[in-house]
Amino acid sequence: MQRDIRKWLMKAHDKGNSNAAKPAQPAPTNTEKKPPLAELKPETPIQGDQENSGRRKTSKYFAKDKQKPKDEKELEELPTKRKTKKDDQSVKPPPSKKVHKVDDSEDDDDFVLLDKKKNSVDVTPSKKLKTGSGRAVAQKPVGNDASDEDDVKDAESPLKSSGRGRGGRGGSSASAGRRGGSATLAGGRGRGSGRGGFMNFGERKDPPHKGEKEVPEGAPDCLAGLTFVISGTLDSLEREEAEDLIKRHGGRVTGSVSKKTNYLLCDEDIEGRKSSKAKELGTPFLTEDGLFDMIRSSNAKALARGEATDHVKKVALVPKKSPQKAEGNSLKTNVNRKDSTTGASPLKQKEQTIKHSSLPWTEKYRPKAPTDIIGNQSLVNQLHSWLKNWNQQFLDAGNKGKSKKQNDSSAKKAVLLSGTPGIGKTTSAKLVSQMLGFQAIEVNASDSRGKADAKISKGIGGSNANCIKELVSNEALAVNMDRSKHPKTVLIMDEVDGMSAGDRGGVADLIASIKMSKIPIVCICNDRYSQKLKSLVNYCLLLSFRKPTKQQMAKRLMQVANAEGLQVNELALEELAERVNGDMRMALNQLQYMSLSMSVIKYDDVRQRLLSSAKDEDISPFTAVDKLFGFNGGKLRMDERIDLSMSDPDLVPLLIQENYINYRPSSIGKDESGMKRMSMIARAAESIADGDIINVQIRRYRQWQLSQTGSLASCIIPAALLHGQRETLEQGERNFNRFGGWLGKNSTMGKNLRLLEDLHVHLLASREFISCRETLRLEYLTILLKQLTDPLRLLPKDEAVEKVVEFMNFYSISQGDTDTVVELSKFQGHTNPMDGIPSAVKAALTRAYKEGNKLRMVRAADLISLPGVKKAPKKRIAAILEPSEDGLVEENGDALAENEEEDSSDTEDLEGTADGKKLQSELNSLNSKGIQVEVELKGTENSNTKKTPRGRGKGGSSSVEKPAGRGRGGSGSSEKAASKRKR
Numbered sequence: 010m011q012r013d014i015r016k017w018l019m020k021a022h023d024k025g026n027s028n029a030a031k032p033a034q035p036a037p038t039n040t041e042k043k044p045p046l047a048e049l050k051p052e053t054p055i056q057g058d059q060e061n062s063g064r065r066k067t068s069k070y071f072a073k074d075k076q077k078p079k080d081e082k083e084l085e086e087l088p089t090k091r092k093t094k095k096d097d098q099s100v101k102p103p104p105s106k107k108v109h110k111v112d113d114s115e116d117d118d119d120f121v122l123l124d125k126k127k128n129s130v131d132v133t134p135s136k137k138l139k140t141g142s143g144r145a146v147a148q149k150p151v152g153n154d155a156s157d158e159d160d161v162k163d164a165e166s167p168l169k170s171s172g173r174g175r176g177g178r179g180g181s182s183a184s185a186g187r188r189g190g191s192a193t194l195a196g197g198r199g200r201g202s203g204r205g206g207f208m209n210f211g212e213r214k215d216p217p218h219k220g221e222k223e224v225p226e227g228a229p230d231c232l233a234g235l236t237f238v239i240s241g242t243l244d245s246l247e248r249e250e251a252e253d254l255i256k257r258h259g260g261r262v263t264g265s266v267s268k269k270t271n272y273l274l275c276d277e278d279i280e281g282r283k284s285s286k287a288k289e290l291g292t293p294f295l296t297e298d299g300l301f302d303m304i305r306s307s308n309a310k311a312l313a314r315g316e317a318t319d320h321v322k323k324v325a326l327v328p329k330k331s332p333q334k335a336e337g338n339s340l341k342t343n344v345n346r347k348d349s350t351t352g353a354s355p356l357k358q359k360e361q362t363i364k365h366s367s368l369p370w371t372e373k374y375r376p377k378a379p380t381d382i383i384g385n386q387s388l389v390n391q392l393h394s395w396l397k398n399w400n401q402q403f404l405d406a407g408n409k410g411k412s413k414k415q416n417d418s419s420a421k422k423a424v425l426l427s428g429t430p431g432i433g434k435t436t437s438a439k440l441v442s443q444m445l446g447f448q449a450i451e452v453n454a455s456d457s458r459g460k461a462d463a464k465i466s467k468g469i470g471g472s473n474a475n476c477i478k479e480l481v482s483n484e485a486l487a488v489n490m491d492r493s494k495h496p497k498t499v500l501i502m503d504e505v506d507g508m509s510a511g512d513r514g515g516v517a518d519l520i521a522s523i524k525m526s527k528i529p530i531v532c533i534c535n536d537r538y539s540q541k542l543k544s545l546v547n548y549c550l551l552l553s554f555r556k557p558t559k560q561q562m563a564k565r566l567m568q569v570a571n572a573e574g575l576q577v578n579e580l581a582l583e584e585l586a587e588r589v590n591g592d593m594r595m596a597l598n599q600l601q602y603m604s605l606s607m608s609v610i611k612y613d614d615v616r617q618r619l620l621s622s623a624k625d626e627d628i629s630p631f632t633a634v635d636k637l638f639g640f641n642g643g644k645l646r647m648d649e650r651i652d653l654s655m656s657d658p659d660l661v662p663l664l665i666q667e668n669y670i671n672y673r674p675s676s677i678g679k680d681e682s683g684m685k686r687m688s689m690i691a692r693a694a695e696s697i698a699d700g701d702i703i704n705v706q707i708r709r710y711r712q713w714q715l716s717q718t719g720s721l722a723s724c725i726i727p728a729a730l731l732h733g734q735r736e737t738l739e740q741g742e743r744n745f746n747r748f749g750g751w752l753g754k755n756s757t758m759g760k761n762l763r764l765l766e767d768l769h770v771h772l773l774a775s776r777e778f779i780s781c782r783e784t785l786r787l788e789y790l791t792i793l794l795k796q797l798t799d800p801l802r803l804l805p806k807d808e809a810v811e812k813v814v815e816f817m818n819f820y821s822i823s824q825g826d827t828d829t830v831v832e833l834s835k836f837q838g839h840t841n842p843m844d845g846i847p848s849a850v851k852a853a854l855t856r857a858y859k860e861g862n863k864l865r866m867v868r869a870a871d872l873i874s875l876p877g878v879k880k881a882p883k884k885r886i887a888a889i890l891e892p893s894e895d896g897l898v899e900e901n902g903d904a905l906a907e908n909e910e911e912d913s914s915d916t917e918d919l920e921g922t923a924d925g926k927k928l929q930s931e932l933n934s935l936n937s938k939g940i941q942v943e944v945e946l947k948g949t950e951n952s953n954t955k956k957t958p959r960g961r962g963k964g965g966s967s968s969v970e971k972p973a974g975r976g977r978g979g980s981g982s983s984e985k986a987a988s989k990r991k992r
């Protein structure tokens with residue numbers, strides 16, 4: 010595959026992909042599996058128009074022309090809830106031979122073993138049944154069990170989301186793969202069974218007659234009370250379309266078969282989990298045509314009875330009431346209600362009514378008692394008991410004798426409520442405070458919450474922070490006051506994770522306030538893991554609020570709808586709850602908005618209104634990786650996978666790379682030998698490597714059009730291969746996805762390179778070293794380390810210190826450089842190079858080195874400019890350490906030469922932006938050409954010679970060439986030394 014990708018990158022992608030477009034396997038291979046399907050509807054011939062009609066000829070999704078309802082008689086027997094209720098018709102179980110075999114393994118997981126797939130999916134459309142008689146009859150009485158919660162939970166498949174929007178899919182390799190061709194890119198790795206090609210990796214097979222049948226429009230809620238499970242590929246509808254159709258007609262769709270399932274909707278049976286469960290439970294199978302008939306028949310019946318206008322069946326059929334009355338009746342939220350209209354004059358009442366009706370519903374239906382809050386009841390209780398015991402814990406405990414209760418050391422003075430927006434955190438805090446008689450003072454993000462002034466006496470009338478400080482500290486005075494007369498106060502700090510630049514020091518100040526506070530503080534945030542709150546969490550009792558379930562939300566929304574006289578379907582409300590992602594505030598707002606233009610709200614209306622909002626969910630890279638790797642990762646549609654992987658195209662691949670090895674693929678079953686898993690991991694690793702190659706193309710050559718391909722290779726394929734259960738590989742490891750280690754390692758590498766560069770420049774400056782940085786790293790570092798540490802370990806203290814300092818001076822090695830040498834020589838699993846050196850020796854070394862500083866000259870970051878060049882290139886000259894006395898008392902009469910060398914060393918020991926050596930050679934060549942180089946010196950002690958004109962350079966500058974001829978004229982050694990000192 011890697012080769013394929015490379016090839017693909019090198020030449021233009023063959024968009025036509027004509028080869029792939031041809032079906033590779035024309036004939037079905039497993040016709041013997043099909044008889045059950047054939048048996049199912051033997052009496053109805055396949056209709057020509059269904060089989061051969063032009064694409065989208067009659068689809069509701071594309072055109073509106075309708076077919077006549079057919080099979081009226083059969084329709085009479087439909088086991089809908091309405092039927093059951095009205096006609097009290099007994100329902101019969103379907104004959105066993107009519108049971109379809111359905112494979113749902115494909116639905117459940119798109120990465121099942123290939124062989125199985127091969128057998129299962131190569132079905133030609135002609136083998137499928139197209140008649141309308143395939144529906145079966147419910148075996149059990151159909152009840153609208155609203156508490157079908159487990160099923161509903163199961164239904165949380167990604168399939169239920171909005172329209173498919175798969176426009177881009179019909180592309181070359183994808184469609185080819187789907188039809189059994191082997192797309193080039195797939196390299197035989199695709200899913201077998203005609204789905205090959207990684208471009209459509211993980212997608213379900215297309216319905217063979219997609220869009221070719223008319224989708225019937227039935228009586229509203231004709232499927233109410235019926236629960237369906239969809240399995241396999243349907244004949245003309247995509248799964249999502251089928252799901253929509255059912256929901257639109259009041260039916261439920263769940264993810265797995267249970268006792269409450271009325272039908273298993275499928276057009277082919279390849280004996281998957283769902284179908285065997287259905288057989289086990291005796292759940293009837295229903296074909297797509299059967300479903301259509303069911304819907305059509307309801308329509309016909311409704312028309313016959315003149316019920317066509319009876320739209321919403323399962324809505325609250327309450328007559329429209331005045332909001333107050335309705336609210337009073339349906340919502341059990343009367344605790345502490347002060348705005349009761351009873352007893353007021355009619356005028357006043359009217360005013361209040363107007364005022365009340367103009368209120369946003371979020372305010373109007375704000376919970377009035379803690380029990381009205383949906384979800385998180387245990388957390389609300391915890392908050393209640395924390396607040397209730399606060400005074401006892403933190404105030405009364407100090408008053409000896411008054412309270413016998415010991416102050417619990419683990420008790421926190423503040424509480425931090427965290428959770429996504431609109432789930433009732435603020436409401437809970439306020440209600441609990443109110444319930445316990447606390448006066449709540451709320452400070453939120455719109456108030457500036459910066460650091461308080463040091464003197465809080467300035468506070469009143471000053472900044473908020475000052476007021477808060479005043480508030481929390483002034484309570485101290487009130488400790489001895491009569492509490493019954495003075496209301497207790499609680500400070501609610503909302504959106505503490507929103508304290509930003511404007512609230513400088515805000516969190517630190519908040520912590521200080523908590524420490525000194527004499528009143529309870531409730532902090533509220535959305536993201537408890539925010540970096541800003543890292544220290545705050547240590548001072549707070551942490552209560553993490555979860556989103557209410559969609560059933561809980563729907564129930565509450567239904568109460569509100571009833572109170573407002575709005576007719577709305579429960580399914581529609583569940584859809585709304587799901588679309589708003591658990592945000593009750595948004596759900597109420599949306600409902601109110603819709604109520605402005607309609608009094609009957611249907612499932613479709615909700616879908617239409619919130620079509621795009623589900624996509625706006627802001628997910629973290631961790632969530633994206635969790636979803637991709639999760640058990641349901643195989644069920645995700647391709648566009649969902651792309652969305653997830655592109656949610657953070659930098660971090661998601663890193664997280665995938667970091668964690669893929671920890672996943673045990675759900676598709677491999679038991680795999681005792683571990684071979685399958687290994688092979689999956691190998692394929693994932695290969696794909697990640699491909700992703701890297703593509704990523705280089707994207708970054709280096711700005712080939713942004715490859716972004717999706719990059720995501721595919723580095724995220725989608727590895728996740729599709731390995732999604733399943735995460736397990737730990739090492740003891741003590743936490744079973745959570747780790748953050749990508751690459752970032753940290755890359756930054757360490759950058760830091761180490763910088764340090765190495767410094768060391769290198771210093772060594773070059775000593776002119777005792779001429780090699781490049783790489784050689785220094787590979788060959789000299791160990792020797793340097795030995796020279797710097799061995800004496801300290803082996804020799805007596807003084808001798809060792811003297812020797813090492815001498816060595817450091819000789820090679821211009823600073824203390825920092827010593828640390829660099831030690832740091833770069835550390836390796837995991839090896840002993841620390843500084844081990845075994847007594848700390849007294851280390852201290853003596855530091856002292857001795859520092860003493861030498863008095864005599865040592867440090868030249869730092871000097872600039873040079875080339876005369877004759879208008880805009881002289883300025884380059885930094887390395888800081889060098891130069892023991893001045895050594896230089897003066899240089900041995901063997903080489904002092905002069907040495908000094909001259911040192912003078913020119915300014916020019917030689919340059920550290921360019923990247924490589925000192927490059928600069929060095931540049932300067933050498935300049936010097937050899939006789940160009941004079943002027944050096945500006947910085948950091949001089951007696952800087953009367955800031956600019957020291959330099960003589961011509963010599964031919965060479967390295968120590969090897971030291972004795973070589975000097976090109977200098979009159980400057981003597983003493984002058985050089987003086988010049989050096991001045992520097």
Ligand SMILES: Nc1ncnc2c1ncn2[C@@H]1O[C@H](COP(=O)(O)OP(=O)(O)OP(=O)(O)O)[C@@H](O)[C@H]1O
Pocket residue numbers: 370371372374375376381382383384428429430431432433434435436437503534535557565593594595597
């Ligand atoms: N759990 C809930 N039960 C009932 N109503 C709720 C719940 N959560 C939110 N609401 C409704 O949404 C409105 C806003 O809720 P609230 O301000 O408490 O949310 P929040 O979690 O504090 O949000 P944020 O983090 O944005 O401050 C409430 O007035 C109420 O009408």
